[in-house]
Amino acid sequence: NAGVTQTPKFQVLKTGQSMTLQCAQDMNHNSMYWYRQDPGMGLRLIYYSASEGTTDKGEVPNGYNVSRLNKREFSLRLESAAPSQTSVYFCASSAGSSGNTEAFFGQGTRLTVV
Amino acid sequence: RKEVEQDPGPFNVPEGATVAFNCTYSNSASQSFFWYRQDCRKEPKLLMSVYSSGNEDGRFTAQLNRASQYISLLIRDSKLSDSATYLCVVRRAAGNKLTFGGGTRVLVKP
Numbered sequence: 001n002a003g004v005t006q007t008p009k010f011q012v013l014k015t016g017q018s019m020t021l022q023c024a025q026d027m028n029h030n031s032m033y034w035y036r037q038d039p040g041m042g043l044r045l046i047y048y049s050a051s052e053g054t055t056d057k058g059e060v061p062n063g064y065n066v067s068r069l070n071k072r073e074f075s076l077r078l079e080s081a082a083p084s085q086t087s088v089y090f091c092a093s094s095a096g097s098s099g100n101t102e103a104f105f106g107q108g109t110r111l112t113v114v
Numbered sequence: 115r116k117e118v119e120q121d122p123g124p125f126n127v128p129e130g131a132t133v134a135f136n137c138t139y140s141n142s143a144s145q146s147f148f149w150y151r152q153d154c155r156k157e158p159k160l161l162m163s164v165y166s167s168g169n170e171d172g173r174f175t176a177q178l179n180r181a182s183q184y185i186s187l188l189i190r191d192s193k194l195s196d197s198a199t200y201l202c203v204v205r206r207a208a209g210n211k212l213t214f215g216g217g218t219r220v221l222v223k224p
Contacts, residue, residue: 031210033212041217042201042217043158044214045214048209048211050211056209058211059117088155090158092212094212096210103203105157105158105159107157108155
């Protein structure tokens with residue numbers, strides 16, 4: 001019963017390097033999300049995808065791009081990493097837009113940019 | 115103004131006591147509301163949904179006040195294991211956007 005799977009769990013990048021964070025869900029959910037969490041703060045929405053084929057910016061999209069590859073997968077790309085992007089990144093999914101549908105989270109990716 | 119705001123705390127609570135805290139939201143188009151719990155920067159997990167009429171789940175009671183645009187969480191008979199950060203989440207129907215508050219830290223002490 002995997003739920004939401006994120007890879008990698010840990011990553012250290014040098015400034016200017018690029019990388020893609022992968023996220024996959026096996027719950028047949030329509031919506032997927034990427035958040036970042038900095039120390040002492042809540043989760044800030046980077047991008048989200050209400051359904052396959054759509055993506056929208058959240059609160060803090062600058063420096064990131066996303067791809068909703070199919071219904072299962074939603075990736076987050078850092079084209080040129082900066083120290084300000086050091087954070088814990090969480091991917092989440094939820095069933096859809098009707099009712100009180102719960103969001104499920106992956107275990108997070110701890111990214112350090114040096 | 116942030117879309118969802120919470121008192122960051124910490125709320126220092128004696129074991130067995132009651133603690134309550136609020137979350138305010140700015141967008142009147144918000145449709146659904148949730149409380150999540152987060153331990154030590156692990157992934158957040160759903161504590162409870164918040165229904166219009168208010169709802170209870172064991173020692174936890176959630177209320178929604180649409181007129182004043184806030185939700186609340188009350189924890190009765192606090193346990194040491196209730197120590198965590200409680201995150202308020204607001205869902206907007208358009209795009210199924212989920213927005214988190216900054217979290218309220220609760221520390222239950224013996």
